[in-house]
Structure formats: C-alpha cells, structure tokens
Amino acid sequence: MNKINLYIADDHQLLIDGLVSALSSYAHLKVIGTANNGRKVMNDLCIKQPDRLLLDLNMPLMDGLQVIENVKTNYPNVKILILSNYNEAHIIKEVQQKGANGYLLKDGAISTLISAIESIYKGNLIFPELFVKTNATETSYFMDDFMKEYLLTKREYDILLLMAKGKSSIEISESLFISTATVSTHRRNILKKLGLHRTSEIISLALAKGWLKE
Secondary structure: OOOEEEEEEOOOHHHHHHHHHHHOOOOOEEEEEEEOOHHHHHHHHOOOOOOEEEEOOOOOOOOHHHHHHHHHHHOOOOEEEEEEOOOEHHHHHHHHHOOOOEEEEOOOOHHHHHHHHHHHHOOOOEOOOOOOEOOOOOOOOOOHHHHHHHOOOHHHHHHHHHHHOOOOHHHHHHHHOOOHHHHHHHHHHHHHHHOOOOHHHHHHHHHHHOOOOO
16 A cells, blocks of 8 residues: 555644554554644645645634635645544534545544545545434533533543543543543542542433433
8 A cells, every 4th residue: 555644633732642653653654744723734734745634623723624624625635534522413414514534533443543544545435323423412512511610621521521431541541642641640630620539420420411321
C-alpha cells in the first residue's frame, strides 16, 4: 500500500501526542501535521497536502463541522475521518451530510482506526450503524447543563462516561490516548466535584441520568 499522509486535529494535545506515537508504528502511515484548532487546520492545508484528515468536532476558533465544509469546498481531495466522543445519531447524520468520509468513536481500538484509514483510502465510507443510539434519553451535544452544574471540563466528562461504563484506568487511557496517571488525576477530581467516593456511585448516577441502560 502507498504511504498515506495524515493530518490530526484535536483540541487535546495529549490525545494528538498519543495518536502520533501509536501511528508511528505503521510504516505506511505518516503524520505530516497537527492542530489544536480549526483555523490552524485551514491555514496548514494551504501548505501541507494530507491524504486524510483525522478531525475532532469540538475545537476552538472553528469547530469540526465548519472545518468539514471548508475542506470540502477548498480541498475536495482530502478525505475526512471524524474522531469523536459524541455517540448521537443526529450528529453523525449531519457530519455525513456535510461530506465527511467516516466517523469513529474515540473509545475504539487503534486497530479499528487503522482499518478505517485504510478503508477510506480505498474509497469506502465508514459510518457504522452499530454504535448509533436512538433512545430518547441520549445525551445532548455538549452536555452543557450537567457540566456547568458540577464545573466539569470536557475531558472530565469524557472520562466520567467511560467510568460509568465500568472502564478501568488502563482502558480509559488507551481509549483517550492519555497516560494512566492523567486518568487517575481526573478520576479523583471527578469524584470530588460530584461529591462521590466510589465508581459504583458513578454507575448509579449514570443510570439515574439515563446515560446507561439497566
């Protein structure tokens, strides 16, 4: 397979660093640029020529949806794979309508990401139906009310949801491409902010909020 040039855009530098490290093990993949905001993505694309753009939706200055529109208008040959924590049907549908070539959840394995990159390289679209939620209690896009109520950061909320699913610190670190030490720090902060003491209490909270099915 020919070498695939990749560009990674995410508002969390630790996730970018983790992806760059993981992808470096694959000889046919090369990361030629990264960005923490949408504006830098567009500026860099004037100079760099990636084959694939790995793109987060929640970024400053220009969000992922705006980036998709701009890339498809100005650089139609660049294929876009969304990497997101948002498991909601209407978001996935909007991303697809704007012209993205694929959508993966960040809690997937690195092997799934590699397969998706290679499949899109062959001209396929990657929009798995298996993880699309349709129940009425699915979480809203940025979960503003809950996050503001408990002063949670976006990263803390991401980890909270994984904790609620019973994921260990090692599993969370692998899913979000951050260190286990960072996960442990976030876990302590989350429990403190929520006034809880054990992960089992988080699972109970998740059930009460409708994040999980009993």
